[in-house]
Amino acid sequence: MVSDAVHRNYGMRRQGFHQRAVEESNHRRQDRSRPRASKWKVAATLIWLLLIWTAVRAEETSSDRAAGWRLVLEPAFMHRAVTFSIANATRTVIAPVQLAGDGQGDFSYPTRKEFETTALDQASIAANGLADADLAQVKQRFVRNRKNVIVYAELRADRPIIGSAVLARKFAERFRDTLGEALLVAVPNRFTAFVFPALGNEYQQYAPMIIEAYRASTFPVSLEVFNVTKDGWKAMGIFEDR
DSSP: OOOHHHHHHHHHHHHHHHHHHHHHHHHHHHHHHHHHHHHHHHHHHHOOOOOOOOHHHHHHHHHHTTTOOOOEEEEGOOSSOOOOOOTTTSSSSEEEEEEEETTSSOEEEOOHHHHHHTOOOOHHHHHTTTHHHHHHHHHHEEEETSSSEEEEEEEEOOOOOOHTTTTTTTTTHHHHHHHHHHHHEEETTTTTEEEESSSHHHHHGGHHHHHHHHHHHHSSSOOEEEEEEEEEEEEEEEOOOO
């Protein structure tokens, strides 16, 4: 009888020992897996932070490189080394420039090799904010007809920044409430621009005024007229200088 009880108690103790051993073994395996999972989470977080820092740093570096550069409308016949095209335009291009000297007239144009060393492109220069700053300096005058309806806006600047200002991201938005969603823009020289509502064709009667502004300037730009919307620029005609 005693022997049977002992065996039973021993068996129970042995079973309990094995169960505890298995449980402890499982706990040890789980405990070992937790640090590994934590390490992976830390590593993934560090990699994510590094990617963000790299992207921010690249954007800052691009912005630094673009400082001082402008995109301006330029007559195509000047054949600058670096230019960007405008849809449908034959006489006008966009050129990257820097204001030279006192900034009152001359631009500094890069050679193809010089521009390539900057690692800049049209988008990175457009994003540097100079066009928006130029637009803020432009003086505007609205001209009305006999019915007191605005027929066009005349833009003028004391510095040669009109060709930059009209390329500002918020240019079309600036005239939305006065001239409409779509605009017609003529830039006869670096200091002057004319903006018309795209609806109707009244702008054609002002051709002599625009041609005169083109002829009289030491720094002519173009006699092309452009359709400008939130989607961009597109040439749609030419004021013939006869």
